[in-house]
Structures are given as C-alpha cells and as structure tokens.
Amino acid sequence: MKEIISKKVEQMQPSGIRAFFDLVLGMKDIISLGVGEPDFITPWQIREAGIYSLEEGFTSYTSNKGLYKLRLGITRYLKNRYGLLYCPDEEVLITVGVSEGMDLALRAIINPGDKILIPSPSYVSYGPITELAGGEPIYIDTKDDGFKLRPEKLKRIIDKKVKAIILNYPNNPTGISYTKKELSQINTLLLRHKLLCISDEIYGDLTYDYEHTPFSTLRNAKGHTLYLNGFSKSYAMTGWRVGYVCGPKEIIAAMTKIHQYTIMCVPITSQMAACEALQTGRMAVEEMKREYKRRREFIVDKLNALGLDCRKPQGAFYVFPSIKKTGLNSLEFAQGLLKEEKVAVVPGTAFGNQFNDYLRMSYATSFDNLKEALTRIKNFLKTIRRKK
Amino acid sequence: MDEILEVLEKDARNTAEDIAKMLKKKTQNVSAAIKKYEKDGVILKYKTIINKELVKDADTGVRALIEVNITPQKDVGFDRIAERIYSFPEVASCYLISGTYDLLLIVEGKDLHTVSRFISEKLSPMENVKGTVTHFLLKKYKEDGVILKHKEENKRIAISY
Numbered sequence: 001m002k003e004i005i006s007k008k009v010e011q012m013q014p015s016g017i018r019a020f021f022d023l024v025l026g027m028k029d030i031i032s033l034g035v036g037e038p039d040f041i042t043p044w045q046i047r048e049a050g051i052y053s054l055e056e057g058f059t060s061y062t063s064n065k066g067l068y069k070l071r072l073g074i075t076r077y078l079k080n081r082y083g084l085l086y087c088p089d090e091e092v093l094i095t096v097g098v099s100e101g102m103d104l105a106l107r108a109i110i111n112p113g114d115k116i117l118i119p120s121p122s123y124v125s126y127g128p129i130t131e132l133a134g135g136e137p138i139y140i141d142t143k144d145d146g147f148k149l150r151p152e153k154l155k156r157i158i159d160k161k162v163k164a165i166i167l168n169y170p171n172n173p174t175g176i177s178y179t180k181k182e183l184s185q186i187n188t189l190l191l192r193h194k195l196l197c198i199s200d201e202i203y204g205d206l207t208y209d210y211e212h213t214p215f216s217t218l219r220n221a222k223g224h225t226l227y228l229n230g231f232s233k234s235y236a237m238t239g240w241r242v243g244y245v246c247g248p249k250e251i252i253a254a255m256t257k258i259h260q261y262t263i264m265c266v267p268i269t270s271q272m273a274a275c276e277a278l279q280t281g282r283m284a285v286e287e288m289k290r291e292y293k294r295r296r297e298f299i300v301d302k303l304n305a306l307g308l309d310c311r312k313p314q315g316a317f318y319v320f321p322s323i324k325k326t327g328l329n330s331l332e333f334a335q336g337l338l339k340e341e342k343v344a345v346v347p348g349t350a351f352g353n354q355f356n357d358y359l360r361m362s363y364a365t366s367f368d369n370l371k372e373a374l375t376r377i378k379n380f381l382k383t384i385r386r387k388k
Numbered sequence: 389m390d391e392i393l394e395v396l397e398k399d400a401r402n403t404a405e406d407i408a409k410m411l412k413k414k415t416q417n418v419s420a421a422i423k424k425y426e427k428d429g430v431i432l433k434y435k436t437i438i439n440k441e442l443v444k445d446a447d448t449g450v451r452a453l454i455e456v457n458i459t460p461q462k463d464v465g466f467d468r469i470a471e472r473i474y475s476f477p478e479v480a481s482c483y484l485i486s487g488t489y490d491l492l493l494i495v496e497g498k499d500l501h502t503v504s505r506f507i508s509e510k511l512s513p514m515e516n517v518k519g520t521v522t523h524f525l526l527k528k529y530k531e532d533g534v535i536l537k538h539k540e541e542n543k544r545i546a547i548s549y
Contacts, residue, residue, distance in 0.1 A: 024547045034547035124549050172549070294395065294410035301409045344546055367399065371406070 012128050017350050020334060024344045031373045033361040034344040036172065038236040038317070042273075043284040046235060049276030050269050058268050064260040066094025066244070067271045073278040074244055082214050084227075090249040093256055094242065094266050098202045101228045101245040102166070103129050104255040105198050109163060110135040117157065117165040119149040121320070121351035121358075123172045123200070138162070141354060146311060147174040147320070151185040158189065164196035167215060170203040173351045173360035174320040175296075175313020177203075180213040187218045196251075197225045202243070203316040205234035205285055208293045210314070216246070223248060233316075234285045235277040240270040292317050295363040295370055302374045303361075306381060317364040320348070324357040326384055333359060340383060341376035392421055393430070400434040439536050441528075449498045451480070451525040454507065456491040457518040466490060469516045478506045489521070500524070 002010075024034065041047075065071065071088040078084040086092055095101040102125065106116065110133040118126050120139040127137040140157060142149055149167075167186075170177040178186075190197055199215040216225040230243030245255065265271075296313065303310040303321045310321035323333050330347035337343050348358030363370055395407050404422060408415040425431040440446040456473070460466050466484050470491060474482035481494040497503035503524075512520055528536050 021547050025545065027546075030546060032544075032546040035544055036548040037544060039544070290391070290394070294391075297412050298406065298409045346547065346549075350549070367402070367406075 008132060012131065017331060017334075017347050020331060020338075020347065023335070024338060027338070027342070027344075030338065030342040030344050031365070031369050031376070032344040033363070033365060033370075033373055034346045035362050035364055037238040037364065038233060038288065039364045039366060040236040040284075040288055042235065042237050042240070043277075043281055045280050046237065046273050046277045050240075050273035053269055053272035058272055060268060062265045062268050062271060064256055064265055065092065066266055067268070067275070070094055070271050070275050070278075071244075073275055074246070077278055078214075078227075078246065082217050084214055084217050084222075084246075086227075086246045087249070091246055091252055093245045093252050093259060094271060095230075095245055095259065096241045096263055096266055097232060097243040098200055098228045098230045099125060099243070100259070100263065101226075101230075101243050101255075102126065102198065102200060103133075104258050105226050105228070105245065105251070106130055106133040106135060106164075107258055108251060108254040109196060113161065114163040115159070115161040117154070117162055117195075119165075119167070121147070121171075121173055121348065121355050122166070123168055124350060126166050126168075135163075136161075139352065141352075143354065147171065147176040148178065148182065149186065151189055154186060154189055158193050158195070162193070162195060164198055165190065166198045166200065168200040168202075170207055170212075170313065170315025171318075172203065172316055173318050173346070173348075174311070175316040175318045176311070177207055177212070177314035177316075179210060180218070183213055183215060184218055187215070187221050190224060191220060195224065197221065198228065199225055200228045202228065202230055202233050204229060206289055206292060206317065207315040208289070208296065212315070226251060231274050231277055234288075235274075235281050236284075236288065237270075237273070237277065240273055242266055242270045242274045292363065295367060298367075299361070299363045299370060299374065303377075306374070306378055308377075308381075317362055319361050319363065320358050321361065322357050323359055326381065327388070328384065329356045330359055331356075336384070337377065337380050341380045343373045343376045343380075390421070392418060393425065396422070396431070437531070437534050441536070447498060449496055450500055450503055452495050452497075452503050452507075453523045453525065454493040454495055454511070455489040455521040455523075456493060456511070457489045457520070458491060459516045459518060460490075461516065469514070472514065473511065476506070476510060478503070478510075 071092040074092055075086045075088045078086060106129055112134045114135045115138050116130045116135045117138050117140060119142050130137040140149060140153060197215050201214055204212040214227055216222045216227045226245055226247035228245050231237040299319055300310050300312045307325055308321040308323060310319050313319060326333060330349050334345050334347045337345060346360040348355030391411055392407055395402055395410060404419040405415050408418045440448050458469050461468055470482060470484060473479060478495050478497055479493050480496045483492045484490060485492050495503055495506060497506060507520060507522060511517060530536060
C-alpha cells in the first residue's frame with residue numbers, strides 16, 4: 001500500500017530518533033528528563049470546572065472561534081498583564097493547542113515556494129508543517145550565537161521569497177529567551193521587509209530573569225504579528241489541548257476558515273476548564289514558576305560541574321547542554337545513558353541535524369528525581385572515561 | 389516568606405548545599421540562616437509524615453476532636469487555661485477559635501477508653517472548663533496538605549517534545 005501515500009508525506013523527514021523513543025517507552029523504572037510537559041497535575045479547581053461542565057450538560061459544539069467567554073477572558077488577561085489589546089470578536093481564535101495554531105497560521109499565509117524562517121534549534125513541528133503547507137523552511141543556525149537569533153544574521157538571509165519568521169521564546173529545546181531590546185532589533189528588520197512574525201510564546205509565563213515581552217507589544221509590531229499561546233505549560237494542562245492565536249483580523253479570519261472545516265471547534269469541556277484557569281489559576285502558575293526556577297539553578301550548576309557545558313536558560317523548563325567533551329554523539333550518549341543508568345533524555349538531533357553535540361533535558365520532574373538523575377549522569381560520565 | 393523556608397517546608401531533607409544551589413546562594417549563608425531560624429524558633433522541628441494505615445504493627449490508636457467551652461480568666465484571658473490543657477501529652481493540637489466554643493483540641497490515645505478517661509478525669513473536672521463535645525475521628529483523608537493515599541503513579545509518557 002506504500003504507493004498510495006502522498007509524495008509530500010512520503011518525503012517528510014521522519015524523526016530520526018523514533019527508534020530511540022520506542023526504546024524509552026518500552027522500558028520500566030526509568031527517570032525521565034525527556035518530558036515536554038509539566039510534572040504537576042492540572043490544579044484541582046480547573047479539573048473540577050471541567051467535571052462540573054459535564055455534569056451541567058455542556059457537551060455541544062461551540063462557536064468555531066471558541067467560547068466567547070474564553071476569548072473575552074483571554075483578551076482581558078492580555079490587557080491586564082501586558083497592556084495588549086485584542087478584540088475578542090475578530091482577533092482571537094481558540095485552537096487545539098499552539099500546534100494547531102501554528103499549522104493554521106502557516107496554511108493561511110503560504111503560497112507555493114514561500115520561505116519561512118526558523119531559527120534553530122527549534123521545536124520539531126515547524127519545519128514539517130511548513131513543508132506540508134507548500135512552503136520552504138529556511139533554518140537559521142543559532143549555535144554559535146548562544147542560541148539567539150542575531151539581527152545581522154537575519155538581515156543576511158532575508159530575500160523576496162521570505163514571507164514570515166517563526167519565533168519561539170522562551171525556546172524549546174534551549175530555554176533561551178529574548179529581552180525587549182533584542183526583540184525590538186528583530187522587529188525593525190521585520191518592519192522594513194514587511195514580514196509576518198509568528199510568535200510561539202507558550203512558555204512566556206515561565207520566564208525567570210526578566211519580564212516576558214510579547215512580540216506584539218513592541219512598537220508597531222501588532223499589525224504583523226500572530227501571538228500564539230495556550231494553557232498547556234503554564235497551567236499544566238497539556239492533555240486538554242487548548243491554545244489560542246491573537247492577531248490581525250484578516251489573518252484570524254483566514255485561519256478560522258481552515259479551522260472550521262478541519263476541527264470545527266476545540267472540545268467544550270477543555271474550553272470551560274480553560275475559562276476557570278484564567279479566573280483562578282494565576283496563583284498556581286506563580287508557585288510552579290518559583291519551583292521551576294529553583295530546579296533550573298540546581299541543574300545548570302550541577303551539569304556545568306560535571307563538565308557538560310550548559311548555558312543558563314531564561315525560561316521554559318529545558319536545558320540544552322553540550323556533550324562535545326565526552327566524544328559521543330547525541331544519540332550514542334542518550335542510548336548509553338538509558339541502557340546503563342536508566343535515565344532518559346532527548347538527543348539534540350531531534351531539533352535539527354546539526355545539534356549532534358547536544359541533549360535536551362527537561363527539569364519538569366520532582367527535585368528528588370532530578371538529583372538522582374544527575375548522580376546517574378555522573379556515574380555514566382565516569383564509565384565513558386574509563387572506556388576511553 | 390523566605391524561600392529557604394518554602395523549600396524546607398516542602399521537603400525538610402533538602403540539604404543546605406542543595407538549597408544554596410537552588411537559590412543561588414552560598415552554602416554557608418544558607419546554613420547560617422537555617423541555624424538562626426532554628427534558634428529563633430521559626431523552625432521548630434523536622435518530622436516525617438507517615439501513613440500509619442499502611443504500617444503493619446503501627447499503634448494507630450484513636451483520635452478525637454474535642455470542642456471545649458471555657459471561662460476566660462482576668463489578665464491572661466484563655467492563655468493560662470489553654471496551657472494547662474495543651475501540656476497534657478494526649479493533646480496533639482490545641483487551637484483557640486471563634487464561634488460557639490473556645491478551644492478545639494485534637495486528642496490522641498491508644499483506644500477509646502483512654503481518650504474517654506482523659507476527658508472525664510483530666511479535662512472536664514478542670515475549673516473554668518464549662519463543657520466539652522467530643523467527636524471521634526473515623527478516617528483521615530488529608531492532613532496538613534498531604535493526601536493520605538498511595539503515591540500517585542506517574543501518568544506522563546516518558547518522552548515527548
């Protein structure tokens with residue numbers, strides 16, 4: 001039946017580390033630093049709101065754009081927190097996580113051959129869904145720039161075919177984020193070349209060293225920015241699949257067209273729970289944030305002490321240490337660590353082929369686990385040295 | 389609240405060294421702060437929460453919540469009589485509360501008989517104690533923020549983007 005698969009999908013790069021993932025999933029009693037979601041359960045009052053909505057019989061479709069109450073709540077939240085003004089009627093769309101928002105955004109803007117800029121390492125889906133939409137992903141390697149997109153580099157790469165850039169900060173997998181000043185420099189270039197910024201800010205709430213700056217709050221940026229966010233990471237609601245996009249009404253309308261034919265609407269239970277998260281979830285977010293920050297300090301310090309060079313990320317719950325000194329590539333290291341010490345991490349190549357000297361480790365795990373994992377990594381490094 | 393206390397309140401086993409790493413402080417400064425908290429009585433004690441229902445030979449005993457009505461005394465209000473009551477080792481907790489009665493006690497004893505005897509022989513006869521109402525505890529679900537059941541299994545898949 002292989003010939004029946006579309007050429008486009010056939011040509012899509014399958015994740016090179018699928019086999020490794022399968023190996024991890026088949027093993028028991030491992031400590032996992034490979035998880036891309038919070039280790040907290042959704043706060044109870046949010047879960048309870050979901051249950052209550054079911055009891056009350058809210059089981060129908062909602063408006064394609066999402067419950068008005070939720071869109072209104074989101075615009076109020078953005079206004080109070082960032083002074084960011086969006087109209088709940090025309091400038092907000094509730095999506096199945098940021099993943100769907102990103103897919104809709106790309107499909108809504110790409111004509112065949114359009115180029116989309118993606119600073120890398122990047123989240124795994126950006127490239128493949130750009131290709132699916134008929135666009136050409138252009139990766140900008142940030143390895144030598146501390147994993148930050150430098151304006152000079154961006155300037156050199158922009159040409160007439162470039163339509164948009166996907167930013168993701170704090171970043172998955174590096175945790176790196178940008179200050180307002182750094183973002184302004186990028187925005188100046190986008191303005192000059194009339195490029196759209198698709199800004200995935202799902203980890204925005206988890207920024208530790210300075211206030212997070214949504215791209216659309218920059219001067220003159222709102223008109224060419226899509227702000228993507230959701231409830232998964234800040235409210236520990238990954239499985240509920242609720243995200244949202246805010247942006248210029250023409251683009252939101254175009255995205256809504258695709259959304260209404262493919263998804264119809266986000267499940268109503270999830271939307272009701274998200275309303276509750278906006279109303280009462282902030283305390284929990286702040287508490288989780290403090291906890292993550294403490295773990296970040298701990299893991300960065302320990303990894304550097306072990307000789308795995310690791311930048312201190314400004315946000316999210318990932319670190320992206322270099323394993324160059326060990327002489328192993330990322331898959332060898334990850335496989336070895338899994339087999340010998342039962343610790344799971346994600347090889348850097350998952351986020352781009354050139355990141356073969358890196359690993360992504362998530363510190364969204366209990367402090368006890370983190371400590372134990374680091375002890376095991378220490379043991380593993382000792383074994384490698386002995387073998388050499 | 390000082391973050392050192394927040395970390396210790398969550399898990400008292402965290403060492404000064406680990407806390408120093410988490411909070412980006414010097415180990416000796418964290419140790420000194422903890423010592424001072426201990427000395428000043430801010431940190432009173434470190435203990436372990438045990439789910440005794442799961443311990444085979446645990447002396448689970450019985451617990452009772454006791455509402456106590458008392459007559460306050462001149463100059464010292466409720467404090468002196470409260471002290472006389474909470475000094476008994478049977479009294480695990482003692483609170484002064486608003487409402488229809490004054491003190492709320494949690495009393496522990498090895499069986500019903502022991503607790504009843506404490507109430508009838510020690511507590512009720514005290515002058516200033518006007519009356520008591522006793523509720524025996526049937527089951528503990530949650531105590532001091534800890535839900536008393538088996539550790540929740542990890543429901544996350546071990547690896548995801």
